[in-house]
Amino acid sequence: MERKDFIRKGLMGTGMFVASASVGSVIKNDIDELKELDVIGFNHLPNTESKVKANTVLHKADTRGHANHGWLDSHHTFSFANYYNPDRMHFGVLRVLNDDRVDGGKGFGRHPHDNMEIISIPLEGDLEHKDSMDNVAVIKHGDIQVMSAGTGIFHSEYNKNEDQDAKFLQIWLFPKSKNVTPRYDQLTLNVEDRHNNLQQILSPNADDAGVWINQDAWFHMGKFDKDFSVEYKLKNSKNGVYAFVLKGDISIEDHALNQRDGLGIWDTGSIAIKANSQDAEVLLMEVPMSI
Amino acid sequence: METPKVNILVVGRHEEILETVLRIINKSENWVARGAMKDEEAIALFDTEKFDIVLLCGGIQEECEAVLRETFKQKDPEIIIIQHYGGGSGLLSNEIIHALSQRESSKNYNV
Numbered sequence: 001m002e003r004k005d006f007i008r009k010g011l012m013g014t015g016m017f018v019a020s021a022s023v024g025s026v027i028k029n030d031i032d033e034l035k036e037l038d039v040i041g042f043n044h045l046p047n048t049e050s051k052v053k054a055n056t057v058l059h060k061a062d063t064r065g066h067a068n069h070g071w072l073d074s075h076h077t078f079s080f081a082n083y084y085n086p087d088r089m090h091f092g093v094l095r096v097l098n099d100d101r102v103d104g105g106k107g108f109g110r111h112p113h114d115n116m117e118i119i120s121i122p123l124e125g126d127l128e129h130k131d132s133m134d135n136v137a138v139i140k141h142g143d144i145q146v147m148s149a150g151t152g153i154f155h156s157e158y159n160k161n162e163d164q165d166a167k168f169l170q171i172w173l174f175p176k177s178k179n180v181t182p183r184y185d186q187l188t189l190n191v192e193d194r195h196n197n198l199q200q201i202l203s204p205n206a207d208d209a210g211v212w213i214n215q216d217a218w219f220h221m222g223k224f225d226k227d228f229s230v231e232y233k234l235k236n237s238k239n240g241v242y243a244f245v246l247k248g249d250i251s252i253e254d255h256a257l258n259q260r261d262g263l264g265i266w267d268t269g270s271i272a273i274k275a276n277s278q279d280a281e282v283l284l285m286e287v288p289m290s291i
Numbered sequence: 292m293e294t295p296k297v298n299i300l301v302v303g304r305h306e307e308i309l310e311t312v313l314r315i316i317n318k319s320e321n322w323v324a325r326g327a328m329k330d331e332e333a334i335a336l337f338d339t340e341k342f343d344i345v346l347l348c349g350g351i352q353e354e355c356e357a358v359l360r361e362t363f364k365q366k367d368p369e370i371i372i373i374q375h376y377g378g379g380s381g382l383l384s385n386e387i388i389h390a391l392s393q394r395e396s397s398k399n400y401n402v
Contacts, residue, residue, distance in 0.1 A: 081381045084388050096381065112308045114349030114378035149378060151350045152305040174376060179350055 055267040056253075057091065061260035064099070071106035075099040077244070077262050091242045091264040092289040093215060096172035099260060101165050102127075107158030113149035117173040117213045119202065120145040120157070121283070123246065125166030131155035135184045142191045144201050146211040150180035169244075169283070174291050176204075176215045187211050191223070198222045198232055198284065218286040224250070224275035233270045234286055240266030241286045243273070248280030297391065298341065299324040301375075302333045302359065303348025311379035312348060322387065330355055334362055344390060345372045348379075 065076035065083030076083045077097035078090055089095075095116075102108075107127070120127065126140045131147070132154040139145045147153060159166040187210065193199045201210040202219035210219070218235050234241060242264040243250075245257045251274045255263050265271055266289050273282065299316055301324050303309040309326045316324035325340070327333035337345075345363050347356060363370050371390045376382055 079385045079389075081384070084385050086389065086392060089385075089389065095376070112305070112311050112378040114305065114308055114376075115374075116377045149349075152308050152378060154307070172377065172382075179352070 055265060056255070057264045058255060059088070059262040059264075061258065061262075064260075071103040072108075073101040075260070090174075090291075092240050092266070092287040093174040093217065093291055094171070094242055094285055094287045095174055096170065097242075097244065097262065098170040099167075100170055101167050102159045104159055104164050104166075105162040107166075108156060110154050110156045112152060112154050113147070114152045115175055115178050116149045117175050117215050117217075118147040118149060119171040119173070119211075119213070119219070120168055121171070121201075122166065122168040125164050125168075126160035127166050127168060128158045128160040129155060129184075129186075131184055133182060133184055137186055139186055143186055143188050144211055145186040146184070146202070146213050148175065148180055148183040148214045150175070150178075150182045150214075153182040153184075171285070173213065173215050173217055173287060176288075180214050183214075185211050189221075194221045194223050196222075196224055196228050196230075198230060216288050220284045220286075221246075221281070222273070222284075223247075223279060223281045224273075226275055226278045226280070229272065229274040231270050231272050232284055234268070236286075236288075237269045238289065239286050240264055240289045241268075241271060241284055243271075244283045244285070246281035246283055248275065248277035250275050250277075250280045250282055294321070296321055296323045297343045297387070299344045299346055299387070300333060300336055300340075300342045301326040301346045301348060302328075302330070302351065303375075304328060304350030305348070305378075308348060308378045312346070312375065312383065315379055315383055316387075319384070330359055333359065337363060337366060342367075342370065344387065345370060346375045346386070347372065348375050 059077055065080065065085065067074050067082060078088050078095060079085050080096055080098060120139065121144055122139050122141050124141060126138050129135065129137050129139060129145060138160055189201055198220040200218060200220050203210055203212055204216050206212045216236065242262060243252050244262045245259055247259055249258050252263050252271055257263055299322055301309060301312050303312065306328060309328060313324050313326045316322050325336055327336055360372055363372060371394055373386055373390050375386055
């Protein structure tokens with residue numbers, strides 16, 4: 001793994017806007033100014049396939065909230081922006097799991113955050129990041145980006161390429177401690193290390209594999225051959241683990257999962273994972289269950 | 292008869308974030324917000340207006356938060372006090388709607 005050198009140019013305020021990928025798109029804050037959308041599709045219909053048992057919750061891909069803003073097409077596993085479902089507020093400290101597609105050259109203009117651990121995982125294309133701590137960087141497939149928003153940070157994220165969509169996961173965790181000093185980091189991971197293996201990409205520890213955050217959480221990614229099976233042992237048995245299928249089909253315990261399905265499990269020390277298709281990919285997020 | 296707007300007091304230490312939160316809330320047809328960066332200002336506002344919700348943003352130290360919560364609750368036991376996470380972005384409306392719906396559920400439950 002190789003840590004990237006960030007280009008620090010001291011771009012702030014208006015200067016930062018002008019330097020962004022698409023000047024026309026950054027005049028306004030695209031997040032705050034998102035138009036109210038009508039609730040569409042199945043957002044608020046009961047999920048008849050959900051198996052809410054004593055210690056599991058299943059979120060099928062097509063029961064997620066969906067908002068298509070044109071330049072941004074987003075699926076929300078948990079309530080976010082105009083999508084509100086009181087049964088889908090969070091899984092432990094995991095508050096946001098957005099599956100975003102951003103048009104070429106478009107993106108999220110400069111906007112603020114505080115008191116949240118924000119993790120971005122690009123799946124396709126390149127995202128250009130700029131923030132109020134003078135970080136300017138590009139993240140691409142295989143990278144992971146983390147921001148501890150703490151007392152307050154402003155940032156923008158743009159699709160670096162004009163001619164290609166960018167797809168990425170936007171994940172927010174409630175912080176372990178409020179009002180920490182804001183921090184940005186990103187890391188290029190060796191994607192080969194996750195072939196038939198659970199590659200750790202995030203932890204609470206600065207000297208451990210992957211990026212670190214202000215929360216007792218561990219993330220792993222795996223890419224498996226068909227019929228490959230592996231056990232994930234939780235670092236802390238009081239935590240829960242939320243599995244999100246990035247590609248293909250997998251089983252976790254007795255649950256058959258397909259692409260973009262999510263399954264949360266708690267009150268367990270380990271989970272058994274099996275790939276039901278070739279090159280199945282999964283993201284595991286182990287998180288504290290209490291906020 | 293016009294339904295009164297939900298009145299929200301926002302307390303935060305970061306000026307730009309506070310402005311963003313106020314702007315987002317005030318864009319809503321059903322909500323109206325006023326903000327304060329200092330605790331004394333917040334308490335003074337609370338004394339002059341009837342608020343439905345107090346939204347605590349980032350940067351408020353634990354001790355100050357405890358004093359604010361206690362003061363607001365003493366002055367109005369019905370007040371909803373919520374911690375805002377994320378700094379004015381995707382969670383804001385969710386937090387307000389969720390708090391209001393919980394208050395409604397609890398009213399119905401008590402009936």
